[in-house]
Amino acid sequence: MTKLNKAALACLFSVGLATGAQAEPYRLGVLTDMSGMNFDLSGKGSEVAARMAVEDFGGTLLGEDVEVIVGDHQNKPDVGSTLARRWIDEENVVAIVDLPTSSVALAVQEITRQSDTALLISTGGSSELTGASCSPSTAQWTWDTYALANGTGRAMTLEGDKNWFFLTVDYTFGHALEADTTAAVEAAGGSIVGKVTHPRETSDFSSYLLQAQASGADVIALANSSGDTMTALKQAEEFGITAAGQDIAGMLLFLTDVHGVGLEIAQNLTLTTAFYWDMDDDTRAWSQRFAERMDGKMPTMVHAGVYSAVLNYLKAAEASGQATSGSQVMETMRGMDIDDFFNRNAYLRKDGRVVHDMYLVQVKTPEESKGPWDYYKVLRTIPGDEAFRSVEQSACPLLDD
Known part of the structure; x- marks a missing residue:
């Protein structure tokens, strides 16, 4: 490398430090089942729902691009944990989304607790996730066993x-x-x-x-x-x-x-x-948009929950002024109105439970x-x-x- 190139690189680096410029976009990791028994109810549809939410939010967060990446945890806690660690440590993933299979969700929750990464659970349903195992950076969005x-x-x-x-x-x-x-x-x-x-x-x-x-x-x-x-x-x-x-x-x-x-x-x-696509005009309008991307398949409650969780996370992260502390984003969200086609009479509790009407x-x-x-x-x-x-x-x- 020439002296000129080195100088230019040093200049760019110093400008980046001074302005707080981010080297790569914020990423949301959809950790789901892309090959097993939960594929239809979550899987590809959860990816589509997350991408729809990012697009509807405008595609950027705090001035930086937002990307959605997808991982198949194969319904195995060790596979899910490995993916989560790599995403957080190496790929600038600031929130992990979906999490079918409660055993995987519980394992990943320990990793996101330690790293203070937002965990937006739509499919994992054990009430233990917001019970004794609760975490300040988790929101269990859609349903639970209770x-x-x-x-x-x-x-x-x-x-x-x-x-x-x-x-x-x-x-x-x-x-x-x-x-x-x-x-x-x-x-x-x-x-x-x-x-x-x-x-x-x-x-x-x-x-x-x-x-x-x-x-x-x-x-x-x-x-x-x-x-x-x-x-x-x-x-x-x-x-x-x-x-x-x-x-x-x-x-x-x-x-x-x-x-x-x-x-x-x-x-x-x-x-x-937690959701039915044909309840009213709002649920039908969103579901028709979803179905256009899913070969006519209507969304499950999980898919609607993923969209709602991602959209509200982005709103809270923007309002909080930063995206890297999941617990701070959740604290901001607890002070916000959560009101969309999925959530009715909703609010986020300190234990991570999103309370909303069920049917x-x-x-x-x-x-x-x-x-x-x-x-x-x-x-x-x-x-x-x-x-x-x-x-x-x-x-x-x-x-x-």
């Missing part, structure tokens, strides 16, 4: 389904959903008559379903998700379980799950959701549906303060400050 249990479990028990049997996926999310639903059912006057666990991505539920059928329970609760839920629903139909009088409760059902199994199997199921819905019959993706009837709006765990019930140590 809200699902308090919605579906409580409603079905109060309607007369008193005795419950659980088919529970054997990892963090399943156990949290079973525990939260058990508490909701028992508080409403019901009881648990039995339970059985199964590994993830089970292809044969026959032995589990036969145990549930033999229990005589009013409700067989599927404390699992995505591919496992769809497989269990299809095989329950083959066994004639609902025809014989027992109800099936899909404790976590996404719009893509209903689409996957079809209305003939899913009809009349009651479930709790108790019922899957339409084939005769009621007017076409593809017209799948839900909204039975009831559940106010956020009723849907989510109260501050008094939380084990989050941040609430003690």
Whole structure:
């Protein structure tokens, strides 16, 4: 290198230091499932939703460009942790988004806690994320196991389904959903008559379903998700379980799950959701934009949650004057109005829980549906303060400050 070039480089470097110029854009990392059982409900759609939010915000943050990058954590905590560390240390990622699979979300949350990086969880649902494991740089945006249990479990028990049997996926999310639903059912006057666990991505539920059928329970609760839920629903139909009088409760059902199994199997199921695309003009307008990029597929609550989380993060980061401290951005967000097509009556608590309205819905019959993706009837709006765990019930140590 010539003396002139060295001098020019030194000059540029000194100007950069003096002006605070950033060497590379701010990046948002969508850490999701791009190849496994959660692909349809999150996956590519979560990437699209994040990009839409950045575009709608204007594409820059504090005068610098914003980029979206994507990683496939393969539903493995070690893979997710490795990606998160590399992004934060080497690629100027200031926020990590989505996080399907609660075990991955919990592992990554420890990394973002240590680095003070914003974590915007839309798919990971364990209520532990805002309980004892809570972090000042996390926002759990869309749903959690407590809200699902308090919605579906409580409603079905109060309607007369008193005795419950659980088919529970054997990892963090399943156990949290079973525990939260058990508490909701028992508080409403019901009881648990039995339970059985199964590994993830089970292809044969026959032995589990036969145990549930033999229990005589009013409700067989599927404390699992995505591919496992769809497989269990299809095989329950083959066994004639609902025809014989027992109800099936899909404790976590996404719009893509209903689409996957079809209305003939899913009809009349009651479930709790944070979002439905066909609720009003605002949800329909955003969902149509999303569908144009997704070959006509309508968004799940996860996709809508990713968009909302990213957009509100960018607003809070801009308002706070910096983007590198996730905890400071969250503190700013707690003082802001969170109001968009996804969030109704929303606010961010100190434990990281975004409190907003949830919805108790019922899957339409084939005769009621007017076409593809017209799948839900909204039975009831559940106010956020009723849907989510109260501050008094939380084990989050941040609430003690």
